[in-house]
Amino acid sequence: MSDDPFLANRGLLFTIAYEMLGSAADAEDVVQDTWLRWDAIGADARADVRHPRPFLVRMVTRKALDRLRANARRREEYVGEWLPEPLLTAPDVADDVALAESVSIAMLTVLETLTPTERAVFVLHEVFETPYGEIAETLGKTPAAVRQIGHRAREHVAARRPRMEVGRVEQRQVVDRFLAAVWEGDLQGLLDVLAPDVVLVADGGGVAQAVLNPVAGAKKVANLLKPFRRLTPGAEIVPTVFNGTLGARVVGIADGFDTAISFVVEAGRISRIYVVRNPAKLGMIDVVATLSR
Numbered sequence: 238m239s240d241d242p243f244l245a246n247r248g249l250l251f252t253i254a255y256e257m258l259g260s261a262a263d264a265e266d267v268v269q270d271t272w273l274r275w276d277a278i279g280a281d282a283r284a285d286v287r288h289p290r291p292f293l294v295r296m297v298t299r300k301a302l303d304r305l306r307a308n309a310r311r312r313e314e315y316v317g318e319w320l321p322e323p324l325l326t327a328p329d330v331a332d333d334v335a336l337a338e339s340v341s342i343a344m345l346t347v348l349e350t351l352t353p354t355e356r357a358v359f360v361l362h363e364v365f366e367t368p369y370g371e372i373a374e375t376l377g378k379t380p381a382a383v384r385q386i387g388h389r390a391r392e393h394v395a396a397r398r399p400r401m402e403v404g405r406v407e408q409r410q411v412v413d414r415f416l417a418a419v420w421e422g423d424l425q426g427l428l429d430v431l432a433p434d435v436v437l438v439a440d441g442g443g444v445a446q447a448v449l450n451p452v453a454g455a456k457k458v459a460n461l462l463k464p465f466r467r468l469t470p471g472a473e474i475v476p477t478v479f480n481g482t483l484g485a486r487v488v489g490i491a492d493g494f495d496t497a498i499s500f501v502v503e504a505g506r507i508s509r510i511y512v513v514r515n516p517a518k519l520g521m522i523d524v525v526a527t528l529s530r
Contacts, residue, residue, distance in 0.1 A: 242289035248529035250297045256360045257301040259321035259345045261521045271297045295375040305353045316443030321345035322518040323479040323497040324526040330481040337481025339364040342499040342511045347397045355390040399501045427459035432506040442515030445494035
């Protein structure tokens, strides 16, 4: 491990920024800004920092909050549904169940419904176990106020988060059945593997073709996906681990845009499907992300 505290904690800093922003590109920018600020304080000042990890966490959190607030207007003007940017992840991310759930597309989508401050408190306390006192110092609030914000955020997330309590073997079996049914155009196979109240959300960003509104219900989703092979000759579906869980990547579609798909599996069926086609969000799906906590 590097002797430089920034380099030693870079994976952590990126993970915090990514969970707060839902964008790998924005997270990289925030981490780079944090590095420039860290470097600018000078070697002597850096050596005087007794606890560099929480110091760096404060820096990256504040910068991520600034970016999150600045992005609010852009999100409001976004064409269609906005989904987080998928990340190609190594198997060791899936080994850390808490980390894998916290960076899943499903969880990041729920975090989008929090205010920026609520999101910061939830991510820092619930995922990274940062004490409320440290979070209060970061946000310029009292520990009591931060505790109240954390309680509110936790209840909000608990009411909306999907229950992803399935093992890897079961998840792979369900996803494999789904992909086979899509490939074969098997309507009954799709109905068998989709939860009755399944929801499909797609993000094309107004650039790549995608449904603009969520599609709900097994029959509607199955009918949407059944003609996939006929409508996309030459396309290939490749099982891929995105954000710590098994998903799929679709390449070779005639419009030239790749597709990243993430799933939520509950009780042996797929309950959520997240489809990202916006090319601006697929720039890092060939690079394994370094995530840690």
